[in-house]
Amino acid sequence: MKNKMTISIFILIAVSLLAGVVAYADTGGFEHSSRGYYVVYEEDTEDEVFATSWEVDVGDKYHSTDDKLYEVVEVDRDNKKAFARFVEDVKMPEIDEIFVTETMQVAEKEKRIALYFSHNAESYVPTDGTHSKPGRGGIVEVGEAFKKGFEKYGVKTTVNTTSHEPHDANSYVRSRRTAMKLLQEGPDAIFDIHRDAIPKEHYIDTINETPVAKIRIVLGRRNQNLKANEELARKIKAIADDTHPGFIKDFFYARGNYNQDLAPRALLFEFGTHEHTRERAENSAGIFAEIVTKALYGGATEKGGGVQGAQESSEGSGSGIAWLVAIAGLGGLAFLFLSTGGREFFSKAKGFARKEFGSFLARRNKRDGDK
Numbered sequence: 001m002k003n004k005m006t007i008s009i010f011i012l013i014a015v016s017l018l019a020g021v022v023a024y025a026d027t028g029g030f031e032h033s034s035r036g037y038y039v040v041y042e043e044d045t046e047d048e049v050f051a052t053s054w055e056v057d058v059g060d061k062y063h064s065t066d067d068k069l070y071e072v073v074e075v076d077r078d079n080k081k082a083f084a085r086f087v088e089d090v091k092m093p094e095i096d097e098i099f100v101t102e103t104m105q106v107a108e109k110e111k112r113i114a115l116y117f118s119h120n121a122e123s124y125v126p127t128d129g130t131h132s133k134p135g136r137g138g139i140v141e142v143g144e145a146f147k148k149g150f151e152k153y154g155v156k157t158t159v160n161t162t163s164h165e166p167h168d169a170n171s172y173v174r175s176r177r178t179a180m181k182l183l184q185e186g187p188d189a190i191f192d193i194h195r196d197a198i199p200k201e202h203y204i205d206t207i208n209e210t211p212v213a214k215i216r217i218v219l220g221r222r223n224q225n226l227k228a229n230e231e232l233a234r235k236i237k238a239i240a241d242d243t244h245p246g247f248i249k250d251f252f253y254a255r256g257n258y259n260q261d262l263a264p265r266a267l268l269f270e271f272g273t274h275e276h277t278r279e280r281a282e283n284s285a286g287i288f289a290e291i292v293t294k295a296l297y298g299g300a301t302e303k304g305g306g307v308q309g310a311q312e313s314s315e316g317s318g319s320g321i322a323w324l325v326a327i328a329g330l331g332g333l334a335f336l337f338l339s340t341g342g343r344e345f346f347s348k349a350k351g352f353a354r355k356e357f358g359s360f361l362a363r364r365n366k367r368d369g370d371k
Contacts, residue, residue, distance in 0.1 A: 036080055037198045043073060043083040053197035053273075054218070054254050056082045061221065061253035065246055067092055067237075092238045111297060113150055114182040114190040115143050116160040118175035118258070118268075119167050122195050127278035131197070134165060138278045142271050143193045145282040149289025155297075158182060172258055179259045179266075189232070189265035189296055192258065194218075200275035207244050207287060213272025213280040214249035215288060220268075221253045223261035232265050235295040244287070265296070 037053040040062065049070055050062055060072040062084060070084035123138035125131055140161055147157040160182055164174040175192070182190055196203065196216060203214045217233045219226060230251075237248040260266040269288075271281040 038080050038082055040070075040072065040082045040084050042070070043085050046083075049084050050250060050252075051198045051202055052252055054252060057255045059221070060255060061087070063090060063251035063253070065248075065250055090234075092241070093235055095238060095242050111155040111293075112185070112187040113155050113157045113292075113296075114160070114185065114187040115146060115157060115193055116162070116175060116178050116182060116190070117143060117194075118164050118171045118192050119194055120161065120163050121165055121167060123274065124195065124272070124276065124278035124281065125274050126276065131274040132167065135163060136161065138281075139193055139195055139271070141278060142195070142281045142285050145285035146191075146193065146289055149286040150293065152286075153290065153293045155289075155293055158185065158187070172256070176259050176262075179262055183263055189267070189292075190263055191266070192268040194268060194270045195281065196270045196273040198273050200273055203249065203272045204276055204280065205246065207247065207283075210283050211277075211280050212247070212284045212287065213276060214247060215272075215284060216249045216270040217251045218258065218268040218270060219251055219253045220255075220257035220260045222255060223257035225261055225264045225266065228264035229260050229267055232295060233267060236292055239294050240288075240291045244291075247284075247287070247291075 037051055038056045039051045040049045040056060041047060042049050050064070056072055056075055058072055058075055062070045062072070064070070067090045069087040069090050071087050072082050072084045074083040076082065117139055119137075120140055121132045121134050121137040123130055123133040128138040140159075143159050143161075147159050150157040160178050162175075162178045164171050164178070179190060179192075205212050205214050217236070219229055219233060223229075233251055237251075240248045258268050260268070271284055271288075
């Protein structure tokens, strides 16, 4: 009787842990619409609020160029349109406050950013000849331009070009493994690079006579890091608005999490759309790198004189990965108990734990030793 009760308890533990893993793997399938794009209207006036190639759901939110927040209240999928209700004017952070809060001179600490592509085939038709180029689309070249921009300001940037094709509802499940791998390196922030798929008129712009593409920031509203990620997004927009008003087009709060639950500084950026040249997006990437550097570190100085303010977030990223590894490890221990019986459990569990956690803890200890 006692053994049956013990086994029942472990079965419950295993099921609970499996449910937790599945919940974390549920990045949603709520991504770009395969049937054109949505136009969202203000519910009272029926004025156009925004357009997006993302699937739109009731409860999604939208932060406009002029800092007004809307919430989607009705969706007509057959006609690809939706209606949104004005919620409030968003109070944006003050530039001086951002710099005072973030700036700490820590010359010995390396600044690190990680970039990856959930939809690595995305491309720009005028330059790449197609909207989708399997293997290495034009969006990867935009990521490389983003990297060059960061490195100009002394930010070490890792670009992971792993393919997550096909472009379907499971793209973010596949790219999740890439994001987790990158986070083990302890970056201060991690960004998923995309482009939109709506008419180019929504995105084309000029900065100092240079043709650029505006940028949209996408936030997953199904994740525990939403507030932290939103805070970073608002800092980025506030800094951009100070020097290049309108360059940050807007924020879209979409259903799903898009792997942003993995870290407190994880965002998805859309560099323009498929209808304009890739050159515009690459130009934007260089300008945007300076803005993001200021938002993360309190200032953007030439390489060798950087400032720092992202240490806490980097540690938070590592903690999130440790939590996920712990779930997998505990699930394995529960399975081991059920499959071997109690007598063999503890001896085998010791080896299992050493294998699952040893390499990860070694990396964490090395990282801590570098601080």
